[in-house]
Amino acid sequence: MSRAGAGWALGIALAAAALAAAAPALAAPALTLAAARLAGPELSVEIALTGFVDEKLQADLEAGLPAALLLRWRLWERRAGWPDRALADGLLREQLFYDLLEARYTLFDARGRPRARCADAAALAAALAAPRRLVFPLPAAVPAGRVPAPEIEARLEPLTREELQELERWLAGGESRGAGGLLGGLRGGPERLLRRLAGLSSRQASARCAVTAP
Secondary structure: OOHHHHHHHHHHHHHHHHHHHHOOOOOOOEEEEEEEEEEOOEEEEEEEEEOOOOHHHHHHHHOOOOEEEEEEEEEEEOOOOOOOEEEEEEEEEEEEEEEOOOOEEEEEOOOOOEEEEEOOHHHHHHHHHOOEEEEEEOOOOOOOOOOOEEEEEEEEEEOOHHHHHHHHHHHOOOOOOOOOHHHHHOOOHHHHHHHHHHHOOOOEEEEEOOOEOO
């Protein structure tokens, strides 16, 4: 490489480094667990999510690609001098969707019901950050006198094909929304979907907390 070419490449590298340093750092995804309580045969825990809505997720949603918010939970038995033992686990799948016609975001709960309708990405982030309570039935394997510790992991990933079809039916009120469906509503069509599925903003966080007995 010539001296002029080397100088040009170095200039480009320095400019890129300067832009990267000047760019605002994305908030790290965080999951907060608080106020876990034991009440009879159930364990409840309050959760809040922050840092999950970034520019990449916003772009994916606004391009017509829904996303799934996975909440994987486990109940642990703490054992002194021994590794903790998993007593029960499960998975809750929520959905994030941007309606191109109404220009708003919708957050669906694990039962497929709208939990929040948001006018912009900031409102969606606020809906995820608002504390809410999850309730889990205690498994029969819980030893007498022991209080299990809950652990929850939150992760974003693309919807499955079945979830896309179910969401489409719900949005259409049980009727077809058109020959193209949700895939046809994507900017760029199904090929654009396949490309974006591989690059969906993957953000995750996990936390475990102790329980306050009644």
